[in-house]
Every structure is written in structure tokens, then in C-alpha cells.
Amino acid sequence: MNSPITVSPQVAFRQERAAASATSTEAEQVLPPESAAANALGSSVGVSGLRAEGVEEGYGPVRRRLSAKSSPMLLRPQGMLPDDFSDMMQEVDSRGTKREASTEPAETASSKRAAPTPDASPEADESLCVQANAVDLFSSAASFETLVINHVNKRAAKEVPATGNPLDVQPLVDEAKLIEWNTIESRHAGRIVFGREAEDVRKRFGHRIMGSRFVCTWKQEEDAPRRMKARWCLQGHLDPDLRTKALAGDLQSPTLSQVGRSMLFQILASNKWTLRLGDIKGAFLASGALPAQYKPLYATLPQGGIPGIPSDALIEVLGHVYGLNDAPSAWQRTLDRALHEAGFERSRLDPCLYFLRDEGRLTGVYGVHVDDCATGGVGEKYEQALEMLKGRFEFRKWRLGDGDFCGARYRQNPQTFEITMTQESFVDKIRPLRMTRRRAQERHSPLTDEEVKCLRAINGSLNWLSSQSRPDLATQVSFSQQSFPKPTVNDALAANNAVRRARQHRQLSITFRSIPLPGLAVLCHSDAAYANGRDGATQAGYVIGFTDRSVDEDKVTAWSPAFWKSYRLPRVVSSTLSAEAQALATASGMAEWTLLLLSEAIDGPCHLRSFWSVAAKRKSVFVTDCKSLFDHLMSRSAPTLDEKRTALDIVILRESLQKTQGSLRWVPTDRMLADAMTKESADALDMLRACLREGSYQISDESTILRWRSDEKERRKLLSQSKVSTPADDVHCEPSC
Known part of the structure; x- marks a missing residue:
């Protein structure tokens, strides 16, 4: 990519204004030349890479000319997408804008720490036009609801109502309902109770009737068109046996730990085994019948009903369907038995990690997270074990060397067998908390209840990201979480800075190298x-x-x-x-x-x-x-x-x-x-x-490092006394990472 041309702020502003006026006359009213936005650019900022209509490239990096004792230099931060530039321009610190005098107290060292500068070299900190003071120059009069409506996009697929949809959507929803119910009946997990039998059930077992609903969403699978998916779920909080199940420990189900997951992928990379990813269709329904002590159990029809089923009918629950509180535990026990029958042994340290051995030698590994699995191995015994599992459960399409697992994307290099893990798609869904310029100046003011909810949502997303694939965000997320129960505007600005950092380095990944196993x-x-x-x-x-x-x-x-x-x-x-x-x-x-x-x-x-x-x-x-x-x-x-x-x-x-x-x-x-x-x-x-x-x-060797530092200290003393430069060849340099 060619280096962008740096132009003066005045010329850049005129070019951007001219491009905006060609598509919208409202832009001239929002950004007049004499507005505060022009002053916000500052006299030393150059805008490059201005986007023209029809050009695929986004906004280029923002560069600022620096001058110090040495000759001037150009700072070129990392490239950004158009969304990044939009967010940045809405959060730029308008140093040239006149502001009302603040009545807030002076910042303490602790508050300054909570809103750090963006990560760059110390010399570049003051030159970045993206500051921690997130302000909105373009919607200062907007309501709070308008400002926070897009603070974070937590779901990739939104739930679709079971009824009342447009004419082109409702038939797809009804078809998905029928497919789901046919699956439940084919697995002997439920049956319809009609007429007099339903009336008798209401009289005799009214206390054992639960509510139910359909959860309908658009499903986007790999290499397949988008489709409507419906899932019938019981309302688990209405389970009449909830207390009994809790006392029996049936509500607890393990999941694959991060250490166990890392161990799994490291073993695959070290042994140079091909990564295989799969997921089981209707996993809970494969858990078998309900235990006798939890029978009989019934449910009402979901809102909108089931196509072709009368509204006065009931559903008898025969198996572990979605929504039952003990369904995950029952599924884990079923899968555990199947893996043992196939020859795998469960780890004593991680109950979701399994090993396969042939004459004492490790030949396969299997990690499970609910209904998703990641596995790899070699040899006839491993292939036979995998075929046994495929015959026992209905797997969807197996993905070799590339696929999603536990909310992340895994790709295996076919030559080196190294496995790379990224969460780029998840990063793009996280949005900062928007604030007006006036609100952002109230650095020590406590957040409102709505702002606190938004900050909790941002922290939740960032915590998941930092704990799974982005260790560079861990400190900022930890500090943000420690701001509760009384976070301030300053804490919200610090969280916004963490979101910005996450998006700037969205391509950062975790790679499991092919380190020899011995x-x-x-x-x-x-x-x-x-x-x-x-x-x-x-x-x-x-x-x-x-x-x-x-x-x-x-x-x-x-x-x-x-x-x-x-x-x-x-x-x-x-x-x-x-x-x-x-x-x-x-x-x-x-x-x-x-x-x-x-x-x-x-x-x-x-x-x-x-x-x-x-x-x-x-x-x-x-x-x-x-x-x-x-x-x-x-x-x-x-x-x-x-x-x-x-x-x-x-x-x-x-x-x-x-x-x-x-x-x-x-x-x-x-x-x-x-x-x-x-x-x-x-x-x-x-x-x-x-x-x-x-x-x-x-x-590096400890004694070598100490000797280097001692020599450098003596060298500085000699330089200060003689004021004579030392040749570069005599300078000791520590090896880099």
C-alpha cells in the first residue's frame, strides 16, 4: 500500500467538507468551517487517506509532525478501518475549542491512571490525536438513549418473534417450528397430549406443568446460506423438581478450562496432528429419557403454538430438552460414557479433556465444550474410536484444520501444523460508550444507572476477549472492573480506550507452536x-x-x-x-x-x-x-x-x-x-x-545482563566527564525478544 500524502489541516478539512456536501447537505450544517471540529484538528495534524465514493480503502492513518531537539519526524500509527476513524473523530480532544470552566476537582494520580494514554512510545503519547477524553463533537445535544443505543452489539443473531412477523418471514418461522418439533418427536423427547387426556392432566398434575417458548433466530453457518432456526425451550425456573435436582448436584456441568484447551491445541501442534472440529446436533436430546423420579412432567404450548396442533393441547416431556436445568449434566454424563466405551480416558485434572493411548503411548486427544469438540490423533485405534462416536451421535459437518470452537476461530498451518486462534469477528462487535463533550468533561462525576449498565456490558465483552485471546487487554479490563461499585466518567473513558486498543490490534492472535513433545x-x-x-x-x-x-x-x-x-x-x-x-x-x-x-x-x-x-x-x-x-x-x-x-x-x-x-x-x-x-x-x-x-x-544470562548494565553505567560516567562520544561499535546491546 502506497504511503498516504499528508496535507495541511485546512486543506484536508475543505476536501472532506466538499466530499460530504456532494452526498448530504446536512453535513455542511453540522460541520461549518468555523465550528469547533475545525479547531479540534489542531494546527499540526494532517489527515491522510481521505475516502472517496467507490474506493474500497478506508481512512488511512492520522499523522502528526513532531519536532524536538532532533530533526522533525513523522509518526505513523497503525492503519484503521472507517469505523475506527468515525469513532476516533467523535472522541477527539478538541484542544482548540473554548470550554466552560470546570468545577471538578483536580485529578489525582489514581484517576490519571484510570484513563491511560493510548499505547505508543512515550514520545508519541502526546502526538496521537486519539485521546482518552472521549467526546462527541457532532451530537452534543442528543439524548442519552440516542448516544448509548449502539454502545455494544452483543449478539450476532437477533431473536425473531414467534408470531406477528412480516408475510415473507412468518412462513419461515412456522417451518422452523415444525422442523424442531419433528426432531423432538423423533428423539422420543416429547409427545402431544390431546383432548380429555390433557384435561385430566391439568386436574391431576397441574403442579407439574411448566411453561415453554420457541427461540427463533437467523442461523448463519459456514459455507451455507442463512436460515431460520427455532428451538423449543422449557422455562427452567418453573421446574417442580428444581430443589431436588440442586440438592442432588444435577445442576452442575463442567466445561473445558482455558488451561485444558491450551493443552489440547499444544499437543496437536507438537505431535503435528490434524485439527478436527465438530459439533453434535441435538446434543441434549441424545441424553436419553428422564429419570423416573422426575416423571411425569408436562409443558404448555409455546406462545404462537405449534403449526397443526390445537391450542388446548399439552406436551409431555419424556427426555432432556433444552431449558431443563439438569439437561447439561445429563448430556455430560452421556458423552462421558460414550468416550469411555470408545477407549478414551478422562483427565483427573480437567473433566472435559480426554486422552487415548495405545500400549501406553498417547495417540489421541479429545476436548469437549458442551456439544462442540476439538480432537486429533493418529493410528488405527484413534480412527476406530472416532467412528464409534460418529455412530453413537449425529455430528454435523466435520471441519479439518479450520473452524470455530468456543467462540474463537482456529486455523492450522498445513506445513508446520501450528494452530492460530483469533477473535477478530468478536472484536468488531464491541462498541464504546458514547458521551457528549460536556459529559466527558465531568471526569469525577459518578455514572448514571444506564451508563453503569453500559459499562458492565463493555466490561463483560472485554473480559471474555482478554481472557481468551488478548492478554494485552488484561490490565485495562482489570482496572475497569475494580472501578465498581461506583464507577465515574473517568472509568468509562478508560473502558472506551480499551475498546479502541482492542480494535486497533484486532488481528493479534494466539499461536500454538510446533514444539517437540519430548x-x-x-x-x-x-x-x-x-x-x-x-x-x-x-x-x-x-x-x-x-x-x-x-x-x-x-x-x-x-x-x-x-x-x-x-x-x-x-x-x-x-x-x-x-x-x-x-x-x-x-x-x-x-x-x-x-x-x-x-x-x-x-x-x-x-x-x-x-x-x-x-x-x-x-x-x-x-x-x-x-x-x-x-x-x-x-x-x-x-x-x-x-x-x-x-x-x-x-x-x-x-x-x-x-x-x-x-x-x-x-x-x-x-x-x-x-x-x-x-x-x-x-x-x-x-x-x-x-x-x-x-x-x-x-x-539472557543474569551475570551477563548485570555486567552490561555496569559497563553502561561506567560509560555514562566517562561521557559526562569527558563529553566525548563513544563509537557505536563499542556499545553493548542486549539481544531482543
Whole structure:
């Protein structure tokens, strides 16, 4: 793509105004030349890549000319889509616009932290025209409902009413209802009760009649046209046996954990097995008949009825249909039995992860999330097991090497067998909370009830995204969640900035590298930022990934992120050492769990009492950037700290290192991947994103790094005394990630 031409703000504004006037006369009324929007561009901003009608390219990057002691340079932020540019222009900080004097108090350090600058280099922070102060220049007089109506699009498919639709839609809805009911009858999950029998049921079992409804949506499947889908659901809160099922534990059903899912895809990539994705049609209906203790059970016809069925009829529930509270649990037990019959063994650490072995050797792995599955393997035994499952359940089309699973898109490289996970489509559905310019200036004002609802929705979407595929958003999301129960406008602006960051880096992905299975190791980064949160709280975080055991030999090795977390320390700490010790103690627990799961998958099950004698054979490396903590843990003497809780954390960490036979390494802060989990630092986020894209990491020798820094310190002293430049060839440079 050719570099866009930078024009002056005045010329750019005239060009944009002329293009807008050709299609809409209202644009001239909204954006006159003397309006505040013209001033908002500033005297040093150039607009490039103006979009013309019929051109597919969106708005190009916004560039600002910088000048400092050195020669001028052009800052070129990452390219953006037209929607990004539209949102940005509605949230631009109009520095040249006259504003009313604010009566709000001065910002504290905590409030400034809540609305960070966009991630860029420190020199570029002030030059970005996208500021955290989200203001709407074009609809300052609009009502609140108008401003927030599009704050977030949570569903890809909207529910269609069961009745009263347009003439071209209602026949499709009725046809979908018939298809759904025919499926239920064919699975012996329900039957219609007519006439006198229905009247008798109402008299004798009126207390066992539940309500029901049809949920109709447009379904867009891969490589298929859009179709109407109807699902008959019971109203589970009206279940007469709800209390009994709760006491019996029938309302609980496991799902695949993030660590288990990462382990699944890492095993596939390491063994170079083809990824297979499938989903079972009508999974709950395949769970068999209702238990005798929950019979009889009836339901009323849904609103709008079933085509061809009289309105006074009832439905007798015979199987586990959607809406029954124990249906997920019943389905999980049914699938578990089928997998065991096919030869799979369930993991003791993750009940939704299964392994297949042939003479003690791992030949297949199977992960299940409700009715979706991801699997891979090799050999005759694996193929036979898969055929048994296909004969037992009705699978839809199997997808090989490319498909959706658990809300993300997975693609496998056919040459390297590496698996890449992205959530680009989900990112595009998240929208920021719109605010007027006047409202955005009330930085310390509490949010209204409606604004709080919008912020909760944004946090929910961002939390799902950051926990699944975007570790670079974890810190901002954690800070935003900590603003409750009394968030302010400043917190909403910070959440908007997180949405903007998510969309700027929408293509960022998680890649599971093809690391040879015998050398597969666990790498744990842990960090803490002392008292950088609200009310003096300390933010901590860790990043756990898979790598090769040669990482402990200071080599550049492949790296696959497996699990990460940014959180507030539950215990108040009094020093950096105390914070780092508590954070590493928490991270080591998750690293131990990951190591045990890895050992179970590769080495097979063993007795829990002797688990660590086997699991410790797998390499584990713990990384910290706290030199004092590193020295305490490497020392053989007992901790002599006055803070005894910190001393206890150190004892726990020593025991963890001994149990796992893990290595402890110290790295400088600029090499700490978990630094991005504790603070909103542009450099830390750049480091994390670079490793995510490159898929590699290196730990340099501690003594070498310290020697470099000592030499550099002496060099600066000599330069300050002699004021003579040192040749570039003599400068020591630390290797990059």
C-alpha cells in the first residue's frame, strides 16, 4: 500500500467538507468551517487517506509532525478501518475549542491512571490525536438513549418473534417450528397430549406443568446460506423438581478450562496432528429419557403454538430438552460414557479433556465444550474410536484444520501444523460508550444507572476477549472492573480506550507452536506493581506458556501462551518485595497445575502420591524481575525478613521450586512479559505483542545482563566527564525478544 500524502489541516478539512456536501447537505450544517471540529484538528495534524465514493480503502492513518531537539519526524500509527476513524473523530480532544470552566476537582494520580494514554512510545503519547477524553463533537445535544443505543452489539443473531412477523418471514418461522418439533418427536423427547387426556392432566398434575417458548433466530453457518432456526425451550425456573435436582448436584456441568484447551491445541501442534472440529446436533436430546423420579412432567404450548396442533393441547416431556436445568449434566454424563466405551480416558485434572493411548503411548486427544469438540490423533485405534462416536451421535459437518470452537476461530498451518486462534469477528462487535463533550468533561462525576449498565456490558465483552485471546487487554479490563461499585466518567473513558486498543490490534492472535513433545516445558512469568491501583492496592499478574526446555540454556526458543491473568493482590503489602513474593506464590500454583496436566497427558496417569516424581521430569522455569526476591530464593539461609508473611511466601516458593525441580531466573523489567499484566506501559505492551507475533522468547544470562548494565553505567560516567562520544561499535546491546 502506497504511503498516504499528508496535507495541511485546512486543506484536508475543505476536501472532506466538499466530499460530504456532494452526498448530504446536512453535513455542511453540522460541520461549518468555523465550528469547533475545525479547531479540534489542531494546527499540526494532517489527515491522510481521505475516502472517496467507490474506493474500497478506508481512512488511512492520522499523522502528526513532531519536532524536538532532533530533526522533525513523522509518526505513523497503525492503519484503521472507517469505523475506527468515525469513532476516533467523535472522541477527539478538541484542544482548540473554548470550554466552560470546570468545577471538578483536580485529578489525582489514581484517576490519571484510570484513563491511560493510548499505547505508543512515550514520545508519541502526546502526538496521537486519539485521546482518552472521549467526546462527541457532532451530537452534543442528543439524548442519552440516542448516544448509548449502539454502545455494544452483543449478539450476532437477533431473536425473531414467534408470531406477528412480516408475510415473507412468518412462513419461515412456522417451518422452523415444525422442523424442531419433528426432531423432538423423533428423539422420543416429547409427545402431544390431546383432548380429555390433557384435561385430566391439568386436574391431576397441574403442579407439574411448566411453561415453554420457541427461540427463533437467523442461523448463519459456514459455507451455507442463512436460515431460520427455532428451538423449543422449557422455562427452567418453573421446574417442580428444581430443589431436588440442586440438592442432588444435577445442576452442575463442567466445561473445558482455558488451561485444558491450551493443552489440547499444544499437543496437536507438537505431535503435528490434524485439527478436527465438530459439533453434535441435538446434543441434549441424545441424553436419553428422564429419570423416573422426575416423571411425569408436562409443558404448555409455546406462545404462537405449534403449526397443526390445537391450542388446548399439552406436551409431555419424556427426555432432556433444552431449558431443563439438569439437561447439561445429563448430556455430560452421556458423552462421558460414550468416550469411555470408545477407549478414551478422562483427565483427573480437567473433566472435559480426554486422552487415548495405545500400549501406553498417547495417540489421541479429545476436548469437549458442551456439544462442540476439538480432537486429533493418529493410528488405527484413534480412527476406530472416532467412528464409534460418529455412530453413537449425529455430528454435523466435520471441519479439518479450520473452524470455530468456543467462540474463537482456529486455523492450522498445513506445513508446520501450528494452530492460530483469533477473535477478530468478536472484536468488531464491541462498541464504546458514547458521551457528549460536556459529559466527558465531568471526569469525577459518578455514572448514571444506564451508563453503569453500559459499562458492565463493555466490561463483560472485554473480559471474555482478554481472557481468551488478548492478554494485552488484561490490565485495562482489570482496572475497569475494580472501578465498581461506583464507577465515574473517568472509568468509562478508560473502558472506551480499551475498546479502541482492542480494535486497533484486532488481528493479534494466539499461536500454538510446533514444539517437540519430548522437550515441552512450562515457562512462568510473574510480576507485581506496588501500590499502583485504587486506594493503594497492588496490581499483580502472570503469564504461563509452553516452550522448549532449552530456554533455560539462554537460547531463543518457540513460545506458546497458555494462560494469563491480571488481578489485584488480595492481601495488602508493605513493600515491593512483599508484593512480588505474593504474586509469584500465586503464579507458581497455576504453573504447578499446568505442569501436572502436561505430565498426565504425556506420561499417563499415576498415583497422586507419586505424581510429582513423574511430573518433575518435565522442565519448568520461573521468571521474576525482582532482584531482591531472586536473591532471597537463591539463598540457602532462612528468611530473616521483619515482614513474616513475606517470609512465609518465600518459604512456600522454595518448596514449590524444590517440588517441581524448577529453575528460577531473573530478567530485567524490559524482558518481563508479565509487566504488561500489572501496568499500562507502552513498552511493556509492545514487548508482549512482539512475543505473541514472533512466537519466541529468550532469557539472557543474569551475570551477563548485570555486567552490561555496569559497563553502561561506567560509560555514562566517562561521557559526562569527558563529553566525548563513544563509537557505536563499542556499545553493548542486549539481544531482543
